[in-house]
Amino acid sequence: MTLWCMLYVLQSLFVLYVRIMEQDLKMYTRSQLALRNGQDRDEIWVAYKGLIYDVTTSRLWRNGKHYEHWAGQDLSEELEQDAPHTHHVFDKFQVVGKLKH
Numbered sequence: 752m753t754l755w756c757m758l759y760v761l762q763s764l765f766v767l768y769v770r771i772m773e774q775d776l777k778m779y780t781r782s783q784l785a786l787r788n789g790q791d792r793d794e795i796w797v798a799y800k801g802l803i804y805d806v807t808t809s810r811l812w813r814n815g816k817h818y819e820h821w822a823g824q825d826l827s828e829e830l831e832q833d834a835p836h837t838h839h840v841f842d843k844f845q846v847v848g849k850l851k852h
């Protein structure tokens with residue numbers, strides 16, 4: 752029982768930490784995101800559910816292309832509709848900012 756309580760507290764602290772980190776993130780417009788499409792600049796970024804991920808190091812996103820999908824944009828709907836995987840593929844990539852609405 753005590754172990755579960757400790758795990759619960761740890762998880763809550765982690766969620767809080769993630770929220771605080773997200774608040775400090777820089778905001779980017781869609782045009783700024785579009786420049787990171789793998790063609791115009793070295794960085795390759797993809798937005799998912801309001802957060803922008805840096806996938807530059809991924810060989811699966813080379814030149815900004817990933818199975819007919821282009822980086823530099825919000826691909827939230829595409830991931831839900833087309834992808835054979837979940838959003839957990841983003842877990843190992845760094846969040847570089849938030850997408851301005």
Ligand code: HEM
Nearest residue numbers: 799809810811818820826827829830833834835836840841
């Ligand atoms: C036709 C649609 C798609 C196909 C067939 C596809 C296929 C794959 C495959 C086979 C992998 C590697 C295995 C895995 O981690 O499960 C992968 C990784 C990944 N996919 Fe997709 N995907 C699709 C759409 C998308 C979309 C729309 C997004 C973005 C929102 C996305 C983001 C990613 C990311 C970030 C990775 C991790 C790359 C890495 O580990 O280097 N995928 N995808």
